[in-house]
Each structure stands twice: as structure tokens, then as C-alpha cells.
Amino acid sequence: MPRVLLLHTGGTLGMAGGRPSALRPAAFFKTLKARVPELFQLADIELQLFSNLDSSEMQPELWQRMATHLHHQLQDFDGAVVTHGTDTLAYTASALSFMLRNPPCPIVLTGSQRPLGEVRSDARLNLIDAVLSAVKGPREVTICFDSHLYRGNRTRKVKVSEYDAFESPNCPVLGTLGVDATFEPGLRARGPFKLYEKLDPRVFMLKVYPGLDPALPLQLLPHVRGLVLEAYGAGNFPIAPELGRSLMPLFVQAKERGVPVVVVSQAHRNGVDLSLYESGAASLAQGAIGGADMTPSAALVKLMQALAYHPRSPEALARFIQTPVAGELSVGRRTVEPEVPSRPRKTRRIHAG
Known part of the structure; x- marks a missing residue:
């Protein structure tokens, strides 16, 4: 059987309690074996506890530890599943996609809207689909949720109370898990498996809105190394x-x-073109960096990494931001990243049973 690492970090999937009491972290592995015994028919699963946190507590320092841990472990496995809370799932998936370059096997993140121990939980199917995706899916960092597999750094959480909680507006799904499980090839490896664990978290995300007083972000500038403007x-x-x-x-x-400003769009579909309007052109003249169609979460994490590896070269930093690293942005009018072959691709179909 294929070997799959299941790394638990916390989140609703592994919690207990609920209405009328608050959800809280609980003993996940015991519940997993009791509720989803068939999971172990798909693969030889090794359970490891990384943390047991609500995902609102996830921080860059934990991303660094997680990426380092996975880098040390993945050579011994055929795939990995990371269970995670949904609120910061897209941030963590983006971080791992930038920090773990050219992974040797699929790295699939998943979670749930209801705890595994509840009767109407979506956790059971999400876990089964995630393990299958870790065995058969593309070798990149993905999010598996509600029978769909998404590129991790292209994903947004869009719903709080429904099971189809995630979307990937600017990138087609990489897998559909229905009666049959169908996967796309995904990104091609561009070299050996490498760890880029350094991040500089001194970054601020500013959302433009009518009535925003410019004096507020101006007061922040002395305290940040980078800025993402929505x-x-x-x-x-x-x-x-x-x-x-x-x-x-x-x-x-x-x-x-010397504070780089990366501009992304509040709109979910398409991306920014700073040459299109007067304000964008004026910002370009002041060194603003267009974030193309990156999600705000991907742009934020990528800027953290850019500041860590290119702290003294604004030109190198801008090139890094605007160059696809893990399929996180489209170049020009292209709808497919350069890492994906442009020739017609064969789709793999695996029966879910």
C-alpha cells in the first residue's frame, strides 16, 4: 500500500463540543480511527501530531516549523495530508507552496465545516478524498474540500456555513472526486526538492475603501517592511x-x-493591470508592484518570503513577486502557468471505489 503521512495541526475537523457550547480542540486520532476506519484501506497512514490549534492561531513561525518538518519527512512517503482549520487554510497552503519547492509527492491540505465526531460532518468525506488525492493527485500543494481539489495558493475561503467553502476563481480545479476521481497533472518539477523556510512577517495588508484616511496607513509605514494593497x-x-x-x-x-507595495485586486476574478487607469500608472511610477491575479493571501505570504531572500535588491524582489513560483499567478493574458505543459493533456481517471 502507498505510505501517506497524516499531519494534524488542529481546526474544526478535530474539535469537540458545539452548540450550545463552544468548539474546542479534542483528541483527534482516537476519533479518526473510530469514525473513518476505511481511511486505512486506501493507504498505510502514519499519524503525526504537529499541533492542536484553532487555525486563527496559525502564524508564520508555525509555517516555518511545518515546512521544515515536511521537508525532512516527505522522502519517506508517497503523499502527505495536512489537517487544518479552514479560516487560515489558504494562507498556510500558500506558505507551504512557496517554502516547499518541487515536492516529491502530493501535499494535500484539508479541513471541515463540522467536527469529525458529529453525525452530519463533512470531515469524513474530506479526509477520504484528501488521502486519495495524496496518493493519486498532482505533486504540488493543494486543498481538498467538498469533492474538489484546488491549487493551494489559488484558493479562497468564500463560505462559513456551507460545505462548499472554497473556490479557486482564477485557476481550474486540479481534481474532481465524485463517482470517479479525476486529476489533472498539475505543475511540472523544475529542479530538486528544496526548502525555502525564511519569512519576514513584518508585512501589512491594507484594503482600500471609501472614506479611508491616508493618515492611518502613513503612520504604519515606519513599522513595516512591506505592504500589500487590496x-x-x-x-x-x-x-x-x-x-x-x-x-x-x-x-x-x-x-x-524602501517599503515595497504589492497591489492586488479586491475582485475575486481576473487581476490587476496597473497600466490601465491613472491611479495605477501613478503608483507604477513610484515603484508599485502589480500582483496580477494572485489572491491577497498568496501575495501576502510571497511578499514575506521576498523580503527574507531579497532584502537589499528592490529589482530582484519585484521580479520574484511577478514571476510564478508555484503556479500562484498568470502571466499576461495567459490562463495557464508556464510550469504546466501547453500541449493537450491526458486526464487520469481513477475509480473512487
């Missing part, structure tokens, strides 16, 4: 000086201080 549409934001809310002083002072 702009409107294709990269728009206010610049009219007569209204007193222009964000151009933020770009000017960020450039003076």
Missing part, C-alpha cells in the same frame, strides 16, 4: 488631491523608505 478592480484607488483622501502620498513615502 485595490479596487484592476488596481484602482483614490488619487484626487482636492478630496483629501489621495493615497499617492503612501506610495511616495513607501518608495522613500
Whole structure:
């Protein structure tokens, strides 16, 4: 049987309690063996406890430890499943995709909207699908949820109370797990398996909204190393000086201080084009970096890594942000990342039973 590492980090999937009491971390492995015994018919599973936290407690320091742990372990397994809370699942998936380059096997993250111990839990099917994806799916970091497999750094959580909690607006699904399980080839390896564990978490994410007082982010600049700006549409934001809310002083002072600003869109589909409107063009003149169609979570984590590995070269940092590392962004008008072959691809079909 294929060997699969199941690394538990916490989240709703492994919690107990619930209405009327609050959910809390619980003994996950005992519940797993009792509730999903057929999981062990799919693979020889080794259970490891990394943490038992609500995912709101997940931090960059834990990503570094997790990536290092997986880097040491993966050569001995045919796949890995990481159980994780849903609230920060997209952040962790993005971080692992940047930190674990060219993995030797699939790394699948999953969670649930209801705890495994509950009768109507979605955890059981998510776990079964995740283990199957770890055995048969593409060799990259993915999220498996509600019978779909998504590229991890392209995924957003879009629902709180429904089982189809995640979407991948700008990247097709990598797998569909129904009566049959169908997987796409995914990214091609571009070299040996390497760990890039360094991150600089001194980054701030700013969302543009009507009424934003520019004085607030200006006060933050002395305390951050990088800034991700969630702009409107294709990269728009206010610049009219007569209204007193222009964000151009933020770009000017960020450039003076050597603080890179990555601009992404609040819109879920498509991405920014800073050359399209006056405000975007003005920000480009001040050194702003267009984040293309990256999700805000992917852009934030990628900027943390860029600051750690390119702290003294603004040009190298900008190139790194705008170059696909793990399929996290589209280049120009392309809808498929360069790592994916452009020729017609053969789809693998595996019967789910």
C-alpha cells in the first residue's frame, strides 16, 4: 500500500463540543480511527501530531516549523495530508507552496465545516478524498474540500456555513472526486526538492475603501517592511488631491523608505493591470508592484518570503513577486502557468471505489 503521512495541526475537523457550547480542540486520532476506519484501506497512514490549534492561531513561525518538518519527512512517503482549520487554510497552503519547492509527492491540505465526531460532518468525506488525492493527485500543494481539489495558493475561503467553502476563481480545479476521481497533472518539477523556510512577517495588508484616511496607513509605514494593497478592480484607488483622501502620498513615502507595495485586486476574478487607469500608472511610477491575479493571501505570504531572500535588491524582489513560483499567478493574458505543459493533456481517471 502507498505510505501517506497524516499531519494534524488542529481546526474544526478535530474539535469537540458545539452548540450550545463552544468548539474546542479534542483528541483527534482516537476519533479518526473510530469514525473513518476505511481511511486505512486506501493507504498505510502514519499519524503525526504537529499541533492542536484553532487555525486563527496559525502564524508564520508555525509555517516555518511545518515546512521544515515536511521537508525532512516527505522522502519517506508517497503523499502527505495536512489537517487544518479552514479560516487560515489558504494562507498556510500558500506558505507551504512557496517554502516547499518541487515536492516529491502530493501535499494535500484539508479541513471541515463540522467536527469529525458529529453525525452530519463533512470531515469524513474530506479526509477520504484528501488521502486519495495524496496518493493519486498532482505533486504540488493543494486543498481538498467538498469533492474538489484546488491549487493551494489559488484558493479562497468564500463560505462559513456551507460545505462548499472554497473556490479557486482564477485557476481550474486540479481534481474532481465524485463517482470517479479525476486529476489533472498539475505543475511540472523544475529542479530538486528544496526548502525555502525564511519569512519576514513584518508585512501589512491594507484594503482600500471609501472614506479611508491616508493618515492611518502613513503612520504604519515606519513599522513595516512591506505592504500589500487590496485595490479596487484592476488596481484602482483614490488619487484626487482636492478630496483629501489621495493615497499617492503612501506610495511616495513607501518608495522613500524602501517599503515595497504589492497591489492586488479586491475582485475575486481576473487581476490587476496597473497600466490601465491613472491611479495605477501613478503608483507604477513610484515603484508599485502589480500582483496580477494572485489572491491577497498568496501575495501576502510571497511578499514575506521576498523580503527574507531579497532584502537589499528592490529589482530582484519585484521580479520574484511577478514571476510564478508555484503556479500562484498568470502571466499576461495567459490562463495557464508556464510550469504546466501547453500541449493537450491526458486526464487520469481513477475509480473512487
